[in-house]
Amino acid sequence: MAPKFSIRTLLGGLIAAAPGFLAAAEAQPTFPGDQIEFFEKNIRPILVESCQDCHGGHRHENGLRLDSRAAVLRGSDYGQIVVAGNPEGSKLLKAVKHAPGVEAMPKKRDKLSASQVAALEKWVAMGLPWPQEKEQAVGHHDKPSWQEHWAFQKVAKPAEPTLTKLKGEVKNGLDKHVAAKLEEAGLAFAPAAGRATLGRRLYLDLTGLQPTFEDLQKFVKDQSPDAVAKLVDKLLDSPRYGERWARHWLDVARYSDVDGYRAGGVDNRLPYSYTYRDWVVQALNKDLPYDQFITQQLAADKLLPPAQGRSDPSLAAMGFLTIGDYFLGDRLLQNDDRIDVVSRGLLGLTVTCARCHDHKYDPIPSKDYYALYSVFNSSETPDKLPVIGEAADKAAAEDFKSKVAVIEKEMQTFRQEVYGDIRNSARLKEYLVFARKALELQSEQFRGEAGKAKLRDRYADGLRDMVKRNAYVAKPHPVMLAWKKLSDLPDGDFAAKAPAVVQELTKPESPVNAVVKNELAKRPAPKTFDDVAGLYSDVFVTCINGKEPDNADWQAVRAMLMDGRSPMAVPVDQIDRFFTRKDREHMTQLENKITKLELTSEGAPQRAMVMLDKEKPADVKVMIRGNPGRQGEPAPRGFLTAWVARSSAKAADALSSPN
Structure with a gap:
């Protein structure tokens, strides 16, 4: 069985370096x-x-x-x-x-x-x-081994240099190396800083703030041997320490309170980005071990028991992955951004260069990029972010909940209105008439004509597709057989020819579905195709409203309408997919009201901007030269192969060791 990878797959490769994997070029033959x-x-x-x-x-x-x-x-x-x-x-x-x-x-x-x-x-x-001629290199396989680069060498303790002139001024091992370079250049150490200067430097370095006069004087007058150590400990214990140094890490994590440009008037502010910022500050102030600092940002949800994992404050760490540009919903760019923050932020490698080609300098083939892409493509940010803390002010919290509930009710009422409109018999008739008229229109023209008819173009397109699949095929569906036969009649001769067609369709031996057959028999012969669309509209609405008898013929109608590809199978809570621009603008205004409340209300809860695994993984193929329309070989979820190879080799050595 293939190994299972999720976001935590990234963790195994973050601390190892890898062996090379260069392929020798085939020798060129000699020709007469x-x-x-x-x-x-x-x-x-x-x-x-x-x-x-x-x-x-x-x-x-x-x-x-x-x-x-x-x-x-x-x-x-x-x-x-x-x-x-x-x-x-x-x-x-x-x-x-x-x-x-x-x-x-x-x-x-x-x-x-x-x-x-x-x-x-x-x-x-x-x-x-x-x-025979010397061939120019075509790709990183023809270049010197990447393993020779200093950045991929193991860290080794350098030999201590021998000093002559400055030996007496050295106070620690690091000073020896500085002193050796100073001696080579004929220089000496700068004079020791005065007590006040040293105290000010410590305050600025560790907290970013100037000391008060009283605090500085207290340090200047403290002549004890551990005065500096005591001040450093005091500053490290200050909340200001985490606030200062978190800024450097937040730059690595491309932290922002907004998620880039958003079209359609959407409020681009991130109401809960502060929870990640605060987590970083607290992690530094608590001196969280570095390995935990990294793993929680990559996979906090995987480190917790299932029940605790839904509300633990450490989930805020995953903002590292999710606080990025929205890129107007472009999944390609969102995943590229996440690969970039993980690879550059944690490894110091420009892995995203391999999006379009094998990396020119580092051991990163394009397939490795898409293996990481598959990891993030198999993950998603939930619509409802998990609550990791409640507001301290209970009254403000209740006020926040009640105001949000009012807005959400208004949103649901609007969805119900749209849902009811497209399932109304008279409106459905208009959609079905349009579906026949616009059967062969291309997308742009189709949308334009649907707009002129005051129809929701996406719903109209879905109905057109349903009609095409069931009526305009070699063997029409029994429910749509009458539609097909009557649709074939020319509009100019429809009233004259329709009665004979109806008579044929309503015979006992006719393969037409009995529900449609009975409706045709009960009604006067249609004078135009609009009458046919009206008949089908009445049948469909009766069926989807659950008012039909429970028999095989009605079940056949329901099965066709509730097919996963049918727009009539879409429930009310997913009706947004059929919104027009005007519908979307109205809904956006309501959503922005909630965002404003989340940003300004003291009763808003704390939520973590998490990323979770999808139920079904979504591996991709290599996109040749970064083009999603040009698919290459599959790239299953995984980490950088060079690092995985090194990690595997180290694990094998450890397992074979007698110790």
């Missing part, structure tokens, strides 16, 4: 002189004149270069383009022949002549002869 001459006279001119403007050293569209034999064999982002010795199996030849199913090449020049195509065929059949 006559084949090299053939290449120089017949092939290189074609490549230079017709191909290398787009597929050369300066520009390589789709990852394809045609300026070296190795690059030709390597192919494009989509795979191989030639098979040495096999012209028939080479995409390159199909492209220059303008064969169907392959993009014609060259794109910006005239089609190659028959003789040029023949020369390319002969070249491929020969095995792609190419003169």
